[in-house]
Amino acid sequence: MSTERVVLLGTKGGPAIRPGSPMPTATLLQLGGATVLIDAGLGAARGLCDAGVALTALDAIVITHLHSDHYLELGPLLHTAWTAGLKRPVPVIGPEGLATYWQGFLASMDFDIALRQRDEGRPPLAPLADIRVIGEDQAIGPLALRAMRNVHPPIEDSYALRVDHAGRAVVISGDTAPMPEMVDFARGADVLVHEAMLEAGIDALCARVGNGDDRLRVHLERSHSPAGAVARIASEAGVGQLALNHMIPVDDPAFGPADWEAAIRPHWPGPLTLGGDGAEIPLPAAAKAA
Ligand SMILES: [Zn+2]
Numbered sequence: 001m002s003t004e005r006v007v008l009l010g011t012k013g014g015p016a017i018r019p020g021s022p023m024p025t026a027t028l029l030q031l032g033g034a035t036v037l038i039d040a041g042l043g044a045a046r047g048l049c050d051a052g053v054a055l056t057a058l059d060a061i062v063i064t065h066l067h068s069d070h071y072l073e074l075g076p077l078l079h080t081a082w083t084a085g086l087k088r089p090v091p092v093i094g095p096e097g098l099a100t101y102w103q104g105f106l107a108s109m110d111f112d113i114a115l116r117q118r119d120e121g122r123p124p125l126a127p128l129a130d131i132r133v134i135g136e137d138q139a140i141g142p143l144a145l146r147a148m149r150n151v152h153p154p155i156e157d158s159y160a161l162r163v164d165h166a167g168r169a170v171v172i173s174g175d176t177a178p179m180p181e182m183v184d185f186a187r188g189a190d191v192l193v194h195e196a197m198l199e200a201g202i203d204a205l206c207a208r209v210g211n212g213d214d215r216l217r218v219h220l221e222r223s224h225s226p227a228g229a230v231a232r233i234a235s236e237a238g239v240g241q242l243a244l245n246h247m248i249p250v251d252d253p254a255f256g257p258a259d260w261e262a263a264i265r266p267h268w269p270g271p272l273t274l275g276g277d278g279a280e281i282p283l284p285a286a287a288k289a290a
C-alpha cells in the first residue's frame with residue numbers, strides 16, 4: 001500500500017524569503033496511488049525530494065492562482081524533472097495564463113533546452129507540460145478534483161480545491177478571504193489545509209516590508225483569512241483535521257506557535273497542524289467497501 005498523506009512542503013505566505021524563513025506555498029498530496037503537487041512556489045522541487053518523492057513521479061500539478069508564491073518554480077520544477085528523466089506529459093491544471101507562462105519559461109531557457117536535447121538526447125521538453133485550464137470538476141487519474149472560485153481580489157481566477165477518493169477528502173483553501181461557501185465545500189473532509197493570517201502580526205509586517213502606504217495591509221485584509229475565522233470554518237465544516245499553511249506572518253520572532261494557538265483554539269478544539277515545511281499529515285485508510 002503506497003503512502004497516503006498530505007505534506008506541507010512550503011507554508012509561508014507571500015513570495016519573499018529571508019534567513020531562517022520557511023518556503024512559499026507548495027503542498028504534496030498522495031492519495032489513491034496518485035501523487036499530486038498543489039502549487040509550486042519557490043522551493044517546491046527541494047520540498048518534494050525532502051518528502052521522498054521523485055520529481056519524475058508526479059501525476060499532476062495543480063496551480064490555485066497566478067501569484068508568484070504559488071507558481072514561481074513551476075517551470076524550473078518541470079525542467080528539473082526532465083533532467084531527472086521525465087519522459088511523459090504531466091497534467092498541469094490551473095488558471096488561464098499558465099500556457100503563456102510555460103511558453104515564456106521555455107523561451108527563457110531555449111539555449112539550455114535545445115543543447116540538452118542535442119547533446120544528451122533528451123526528448124523535447126515543451127510537451128511534458130500538459131496544460132489544462134482548471135474547471136469545476138475534473139479527474140486526476142483515480143481522484144475527483146473539484147475547484148471552487150475563492151475570494152482573493154484583485155485576482156478573480158483563484159481557486160479552492162477539493163480532492164475526493166474512496167471516501168477520503170482533502171480540501172485546500174488556496175489564498176482566500178473567509179468565505180461561507182468554504183464550509184459546504186470542506187464538509188466532512190479528512191484534512192482542511194487553510195491559509196491563515198495572524199491579525200496581530202500584520203502591523204509589524206506592514207512596517208517591515210510595506211511600501212510606506214496602506215496598500216499591503218488593504219490587500220492582506222480583503223484577500224486573506226484571519227486565523228480565528230479559519231478555525232470557525234473548520235468547526236462548522238466538521239473536518240477531521242485542520243492544517244494551516246500560507247501563514248502570515250511566519251518569520252517574525254515576535255509571533256510563534258502560542259500566538260497561533262491562542263487565535264485558533266477558542267473555535268477549533270480538534271487536531272491542528274501549525275504549518276511548518278515538511279509537516280506530514282497521514283490520511284485515514286480507504287473504506288473497505290470503496
Ligand atoms: Zn499566496
Ligand SMILES: [Zn+2]
Nearest residue numbers: 065067152175
Ligand atoms: Zn495569492
